[in-house]
Amino acid sequence: MSRPDPRLRAAYPLFRPIQTRWMDNDVYGHVNNVVYYSWFDTAVNGWLIEAAGLDIHAGDVIGLVIETRCNYFAPLAFPDRIEAGIATAHIGRSSVRYEIGLFAAGAEAPAAQGHFVHVYVNRDGRRPVAALPDRMRLALETIRQE
Template sequence: MSDARPEPESRSAYRVFRTIGTRWMDNDVYGHVNNVVYYSWFDTAVNAHLIEQGALDIHGGAVIGLVVETRCNYFAPLAFPQDVVAGLRVGRVGSSSVRYEVGLFGADDTLCAASGHFIHVYVDRQTRRPAPLPEKLKSVLETLK
């Protein structure tokens, strides 16, 4: 792991975007969105995109993605009632795993307020053993590289 602190990236570093509205309950006592909410936004951005593209069937698909690693770096505060724009890209695709990278932006900001990643290992729904990425998922992931 590098000791260098990551720098905020611009919107051009990401491939697709999703606007997410903040909620009153997202703010903490310090007047900004609590750190745990950022991870929820990561999940929302990735899974909504995969579902919309027909690459993920959360109710009946043969494979499901399990999070095995996650990280977030914070650069600037976000707060209710601000809209957040989540930028999405794929950093790495393996035979059964994917590293999704997400940048979170204030609605009009050019640099991300936070960036992070999570790694899904795709497993057989029944056995929970690693499974090859389905072809439809692989084709959608190619558009996010």
């Protein structure tokens, strides 16, 4: 499998700030790889709650992650400030593929980039929804990757 080229800042229509924490660093002096996946979730779900009306506590529709990937290009470490770039690469009937780039504040090239796929299901039966809620679909369209 070949390593992808980094997608520069201009590839992402939306950015969300993330502050590293002391506990994010590992014994090698940089952010541990598992934290990057947490940042993916934090950036996307925070935006979904604010912009798309996702109700994580009582909503009928929830997103389950079914696929994820991350490629690393440069280390990040506490106390770096991170800017998470987000784009939608595919919006289906009940699924969405998000592309995420993690940038040191102000950097043009990402320290890491990846994707994850949400399948939206009904909360009770955990079966895929017939269609994404209108407000969510409209919000997702605003960050569609060109």
